[in-house]
Amino acid sequence: MGMAELLRLERVSKRFGGIVAVDRVSLVVEEGESLGIIGPNGSGKTTLFNLINGVYTPDEGEIFFKGQDITRTPPYKRARMGIARSFQIPRPWGSLTAQENVAIGALFGARGGQLDVDEALERARDALRLVGLGGKEDAPAHSLTVVEKKLLEMARALAMEPSLLLLDEVMAGMSPRDVDRVVETIKRVKREKGIAVVALVEHLMRAVTAFAERVVVMHQGRLILEGPPEKVMKDPLLVEVYLGEPVEV
Amino acid sequence: MVFTNAVRRALRKARLTLAAYIILGVLYLAFPHYSQLIATLMFYMILAQAFNIFMGMTGYIDFGYVAFVAMGAYGMALAVESLYELGWASIIVGFLLAVALSVALASMVGAIALRLRGAYFAIATIGVNEGVRYLIEGANLVGGSEGVIIVRELRATFGRETANFIMTGLADLALLLIGITAVMITALILSTRVGYALQAIREDEDAARALGINVTRYKVMAFTISAGIGGLLGAANWALKGGYVEPAHVFNIHYTVEAIVMVMLGGPGTLLGPIIGGLFYGSMNYFLGVIKPGLQLLFLAPILLAVVVALPKGLMGYVRERVKDPRLRELLT
Numbered sequence: 001m002g003m004a005e006l007l008r009l010e011r012v013s014k015r016f017g018g019i020v021a022v023d024r025v026s027l028v029v030e031e032g033e034s035l036g037i038i039g040p041n042g043s044g045k046t047t048l049f050n051l052i053n054g055v056y057t058p059d060e061g062e063i064f065f066k067g068q069d070i071t072r073t074p075p076y077k078r079a080r081m082g083i084a085r086s087f088q089i090p091r092p093w094g095s096l097t098a099q100e101n102v103a104i105g106a107l108f109g110a111r112g113g114q115l116d117v118d119e120a121l122e123r124a125r126d127a128l129r130l131v132g133l134g135g136k137e138d139a140p141a142h143s144l145t146v147v148e149k150k151l152l153e154m155a156r157a158l159a160m161e162p163s164l165l166l167l168d169e170v171m172a173g174m175s176p177r178d179v180d181r182v183v184e185t186i187k188r189v190k191r192e193k194g195i196a197v198v199a200l201v202e203h204l205m206r207a208v209t210a211f212a213e214r215v216v217v218m219h220q221g222r223l224i225l226e227g228p229p230e231k232v233m234k235d236p237l238l239v240e241v242y243l244g245e246p247v248e249v
Numbered sequence: 250m251v252f253t254n255a256v257r258r259a260l261r262k263a264r265l266t267l268a269a270y271i272i273l274g275v276l277y278l279a280f281p282h283y284s285q286l287i288a289t290l291m292f293y294m295i296l297a298q299a300f301n302i303f304m305g306m307t308g309y310i311d312f313g314y315v316a317f318v319a320m321g322a323y324g325m326a327l328a329v330e331s332l333y334e335l336g337w338a339s340i341i342v343g344f345l346l347a348v349a350l351s352v353a354l355a356s357m358v359g360a361i362a363l364r365l366r367g368a369y370f371a372i373a374t375i376g377v378n379e380g381v382r383y384l385i386e387g388a389n390l391v392g393g394s395e396g397v398i399i400v401r402e403l404r405a406t407f408g409r410e411t412a413n414f415i416m417t418g419l420a421d422l423a424l425l426l427i428g429i430t431a432v433m434i435t436a437l438i439l440s441t442r443v444g445y446a447l448q449a450i451r452e453d454e455d456a457a458r459a460l461g462i463n464v465t466r467y468k469v470m471a472f473t474i475s476a477g478i479g480g481l482l483g484a485a486n487w488a489l490k491g492g493y494v495e496p497a498h499v500f501n502i503h504y505t506v507e508a509i510v511m512v513m514l515g516g517p518g519t520l521l522g523p524i525i526g527g528l529f530y531g532s533m534n535y536f537l538g539v540i541k542p543g544l545q546l547l548f549l550a551p552i553l554l555a556v557v558v559a560l561p562k563g564l565m566g567y568v569r570e571r572v573k574d575p576r577l578r579e580l581l582t
Contacts, residue, residue, distance in 0.1 A: 053459055079461030087459075093452035095562070096445075104449050107442045108461035116254055117441060138573065160461060 005067075006031045006164055006196050007052065012061030013221075014047055021047040023221035024061070029164065032194040034186065036212030036229065038201050040242055044221040045200040046088055049166050052076045052198075053085045065164070076239065082110045083164035088169045088200075090149035094142035098133060098152055099124045101141050102159045109160025120159075127155040130188075132181050147174050158189060165189070167199040171207045183211045187188070205233060217241060259436035262582040263423060266432045266520050269528075271292075273518070276427050286535055291424045293534070294527030296504065297430040297511035299482060303440065303475035304509070305517035307468055308451035309336065310371045313378035313507055314479065319499035320354050320381075321480030325454065326397035340415070344423075344484055351480025352473050353521045354381070359472040366454070373542035375502070382500035396495035403492065420490035427481045435520050439582060447471055448518065466552070507534075513555035514556050514567025520582040521524035525564055 007029040014022040022044045039045050050056045052063065054075035061188055062071045070078055084105070092101050102124035106115055115123070128134055131151040136144065144152060150170050157165055167186075171179045189195045201208050208215060209229040217225035217232060219241045223234055232238060270291075277287045280468040297317070304310055324347030325340075332339035348466050354377075362373045386394040438444045446467040449457040460466050489492050507530065515526030532551075537545045560567045565581065 055459070057454070075458040076461050076463050079459060085459055087456065091453050091456040095451050095452060095566075096448055100445065100448075104445045104462075105460055107445055112463075117258070117445070118254065120442075136470065138575070140570070156460065 004031050005029075006033075006065070009052070009065040010064075012048075012051055012058045012063060014051055014056055015059050020221050022058070025218075025221070025223055027216065027223065028059075029196055029198060031163065032189055032190060032196050033214050034197045034199075034211055036199050036201055036215045037218060038205070038208060038215060038232075038238075039218035041202060043218040043241075045202075045218050046168060047221075048218070049085060049168055049200060053083050053166060054158050055220040056115070063203055068102050076108075079160065079162075080110060082161075082163035083161045083166065084109065084157035084160040084164070085166035086109060086150065086153035086157055086168055088172075090146065090153050092141035092144070092149050092156070093150050094140065096141055097138050098128060098141055098144065101152055102127050102155045104159075105156040105159035109162065111161055122128040124155070124224075127159040128152075130158065131155045131185055150174070151178075151182070154185065158195075161193075162195060165195050165197045167197065167202055169202060171199075171204050172202065179207050180210075185206055186211045209233060250520075255437060255440045258440035259433065260368035261579055262439060262520055263432050263436040265580060266436070266524050267429065269524050270428050270432065271427060277421065277425075286359040286416075286532075288421045288424060288486075288490075290528055290531040290537055291421070291428055292482070293507070294524050295424065295428045295431055295478070295482050295486075296508050297515065297523030297527040298428070298435060299475050299478035300505075300508035301475075301512045301517060301519075301523040302431075302435060302478065303471045305440070305494040305512050305519070305522070306444070306447040306451060307471055308517070309367075309468070310504065310509065311374045311472075312371050313374035313376070314475075315500060315502060315504040316378040316381050316570045317355055317476035318478040318483035318504065319349040319378075319494075319496075320350040320476075321483030322487035322494045322499045323391060323397065323483075324480060324485035326349070326399050326494040327391060329399040329402050329488070330397055333399070333406045334517075336406055337408075340489070343488070344481060347480040347484035347488075348477045351476045351483070355473045355476030356469070363468045378502060378505070382496050385496050388454060392494075392498055396493055396498075397488075399488065400492035416490055416492055420485050423485040423489065424482075426431070427478065427485060430481075431478050432520070434478070436582070437537055438471075439520060443467065443470065444459060451518065452526075478515060510553050510556075513553060513563055514560075516563030516567070516569075519563070519565040522563050522565040 005028055008028045009025055011024045011026055012022060013024050054073060057072055062069060065081055087195055099121055103120040104122040106123045125137060128137060131154050132152050133155060154170060171182050179236050186197050188212060190197055212229050215229045215232045216223050217238055225235055225237055273287050273291060277284050287308045300314055311505055325343035328343035328346045329339050358377050362370055365373055385391060391397060404414060446462045449462055450464055450467060454464055487499055511526030511530045512523055516522030530548060569582055572581055
């Protein structure tokens with residue numbers, strides 16, 4: 001589509017002791033793009049997310065968002081700049097209601113400070129409906145099922161009105177019907193709001209092919225493959241990565 | 250516009266809590282014989298409310314909290330001691346100095362301790378209370394271990410009659426006003442983005458960060474507001490009412506423990522919780538003190554244990570989880 005660049009990682013590395021969790025990763029995400037990052041457990045996907053949203057600062061390399069250097073920007077500022085995320089293990093605020101959880105996203109996200117509490121609660125209602133949680137507004141978040149919590153996190157992230165949505169294994173453990181709904185929602189927010197979506201996926205290749213325009217494969221902290229999903233899925237290297245064969249890169 | 254909406258929401262939430270203070274005020278006038286019991290209850294309610302603004306909303310337990318109340322007591326005592334010739338102005342300056350000192354200490358402690366989490370924060374704050382106390386006693390600052398006595402200054406300026414009124418009726422009126430202020434501040438916090446930010450921090454601080462909440466800013470905000478109200482309480486209830494400030498008394502960790510019990514009992518982070526906790530603990534303390542002085546402490550531990558096991562979110566937390574009607578929920582904030 002020839003969109004403008006939204007996020008750029010330049011040779012970003014992160015080490016934990018002797019382990020290089022992310023190894024000189026360079027990656028560009030364009031505005032409104034849907035990107036799937038796949039890779040087996042321990043390949044560094046979640047660390048990469050934590051670098052993008054600011055939980056970790058990289059040991060090497062630089063990160064740019066909307067043209068600004070955000071390598072050392074704290075997470076809350078990145079959130080306000082338009083980076084929203086969900087967590088692999090859902091982390092809703094348990095004793096608040098579903099609606100309040102999402103309202104906080106609206107209150108402190110990209111439009112943070114402009115909304116009144118009542119307006120934020122109103123927006124939360126819409127976002128909950130969008131992800132299929134209409135009717136759960138008053139339920140305490142801790143009482144939701146795991147799938148509902150994942151959808152809640154998605155609604156919370158969407159309420160922030162981000163320009164980049166990072167979804168960490170949001171579809172793992174979901175029934176095919178829920179997966180379809182999430183894929184539909186991702187496509188819809190992309191189409192209607194122009195939000196770029198980057199989703200981490202370990203196993204659900206069907207979901208990746210359904211929503212991603214582009215796929216990158218991570219292995220041992222590195223990006224080893226990139227391309228349109230149908231092409232990447234057929235690559236013998238991908239099979240080797242998942243079967244644990246030694247890989248020459 | 251946004252602000253007036255928030256005030257309206259706050260007033261709706263605060264109806265029962267404000268009613269509690271107004272009823273106590275009426276009872277105080279109607280039954281002078283029990284005025285000191287009522288003043289004691291108000292002291293505990295305010296202590297619990299002030300403590301709740303930080304501990305209840307963020308989940309951080311500050312074991313050194315009483316140091317802020319002590320700072321307030323010193324602020325009032327020092328203002329009256331050095332400015333008593335100014336008459337009423339010295340008392341007004343006393344309240345201002347009380348807030349200034351407690352907020353100043355809170356800013357210093359907060360800037361360092363609020364970088365720590367959980368148990369580390371709790372341990373660091375114990376040191377603050379003991380540290381300030383031994384600094385005053387050891388370096389013989391502001392009266393050293395003897396403290397500051399202002400009864401003579403009050404009598405010299407206002408005469409015996411008025412001085413006695415200041416140390417009873419006026420100090421108690423000040424308590425009532427501080428209590429109402431604490432209610433309104435808490436209700437306002439709960440009705441605005443500040444309250445949501447603090448609750449998000451309490452439930453999951455990392456998630457709060459990822460969602461755009463400037464965690465440090467809101468923690469410092471709650472910490473200093475909580476300390477400032479504690480300072481007012483110390484100024485009114487200890488310096489003004491007692492007529493003296495003594496380090497062994499005002500830095501007693503006992504008060505912090507009482508605050509924890511009351512907040513846990515009533516329901517952390519709620520508006521009514523600290524009121525219920527304060528009323529229950531205050532009256533228990535008073536009557537046990539009448540029957541068998543010194544026995545109160547023996548009751549603290551089992552009560553806290555029972556509450557943590559049976560009602561982990563306190564009485565109001567328990568009630569609120571069972572109330573579904575939004576209007577009733579608002580009333581029972």
